[in-house]
Amino acid sequence: MLKVNNETKVGILTVIAIVLLVLGFNILKGRSLFSTKKTIYAVYTQVNGLQPSNAVMVNGLGIGTVQSLEVMDKRAGRILVTLQINKNIEIPKNSVARISADLLGTRKVEIDFGNTDDFLKNKDTIYAAVDGSITDALKEQLSPW
Numbered sequence: 301m302l303k304v305n306n307e308t309k310v311g312i313l314t315v316i317a318i319v320l321l322v323l324g325f326n327i328l329k330g331r332s333l334f335s336t337k338k339t340i341y342a343v344y345t346q347v348n349g350l351q352p353s354n355a356v357m358v359n360g361l362g363i364g365t366v367q368s369l370e371v372m373d374k375r376a377g378r379i380l381v382t383l384q385i386n387k388n389i390e391i392p393k394n395s396v397a398r399i400s401a402d403l404l405g406t407r408k409v410e411i412d413f414g415n416t417d418d419f420l421k422n423k424d425t426i427y428a429a430v431d432g433s434i435t436d437a438l439k440e441q442l443s444p445w
Contacts, residue, residue: 329353337364337384340420342397342428343372344379348407350399355408356383363389366409381428383409391426393418400431 329352347369356364364385372378385391394414401407411426420426 336387338387338389338420338422339367340383340385340391340397341423341425342381342383342409343425344381344399344428344430345377346430347379347381348399348401348430349405350381350407350409354406356385356397356411357408358389358411358413363411381409383426390419392416393420393424394427395420396427396429398429398431 350366350369352366352368354366355362356366364383367382367384370380370382372380381397383397391411392414394416396412396414398410398412399407400410410431
């Protein structure tokens with residue numbers, strides 16, 4: 301029988317721990333190493349607190365996540381949002397990606413489908429818009445000005 305010394309056992313255990321750490325970290329960040337997703341970009345002037353790993357929804361169904369947010373110019377006038385969408389979802393080219401919030405203030409990207417027969421491909425850009433939240437509407441109503 302093959303005898304395995306303690307250093308080999310510790311080395312194998314260390315490699316397994318590092319692999320599990322990397323996989324767990326990516327899962328917590330909302331990324332999966334083994335799934336195939338389509339990347340879609342949206343350019344916003346204001347993101348209203350949107351964060352990576354927020355949901356991307358269509359008609360209340362989660363179809364993906366926000367991958368990243370990057371400033372496109374020095375004055376932060378335009379923000380590039382990268383969306384990871386399930387590959388089997390076909391999004392028409394004239395669709396709009398709106399940033400909205402629920403009652404608790406959790407931000408999400410809601411995609412309103414367009415009516416064209418042309419669909420977005422991987423790494424295409426979708427039209428972007430920002431909805432006002434319920435708290436913004438209340439502040440407007442209660443404002444003395």
